[in-house]
Amino acid sequence: MKIRRTRSQEKILDLLNSQKRSLSAQDIYVELRKRNQSVGLATVYRALEALKLEGLVQVRTLASGESLYCPPHQDKHHLTCLQCGESIPLGECPVRDLEERLHAQHRFKIFYHTLEFFGLCESCLQAEKSV
Structure with a gap:
């Protein structure tokens, strides 16, 4: 069964796959805005959570509590x-x-x-x- 992803999830996956470093949700939000892809910060957080539950993004929590996201193959x-x-x-x-x-x-x-x-x-x- 293939899970349908939202456009926001697809945009985030494309962005993360194009990066060589992990990004915070804030970084993702800013990068998407720079690319003229309007998406709200709350939507970014929801999309990241859904992608994490599918195993499509990996989350790493720093000592400061900030979470960084990247594709799991990294x-x-x-x-x-x-x-x-x-x-x-x-x-x-x-x-x-x-x-x-x-x-x-x-x-x-x-x-x-x-x-x-x-x-x-x-x-x-x-x-x-x-x-």
Whole structure:
């Protein structure tokens, strides 16, 4: 069964697929407005929620509470500094094999996963030592 998507959902998917970075709902709203595609901020949030439930967008929540969205095929993982907020992408996925095993073992359809380590970056560690 194919689920029909709204025009707003299609616009958001097209935008996210054209980006190399994750975007917040606010960023998506601004980018759509720049492209003369009128859509309200509440509509963006509703569309993102629906797309997330279909497994078509991946959401990553930062330490600040802000949510970032990207297509699930981007599969990026991060080291995030709790002090300055710097987010360092990891170049590999250390849990891909685990995802496949969990899918097979539990017959659970996994749309995506996130992996984020929180701590202090080198700069913040150095600043902390000098105090």
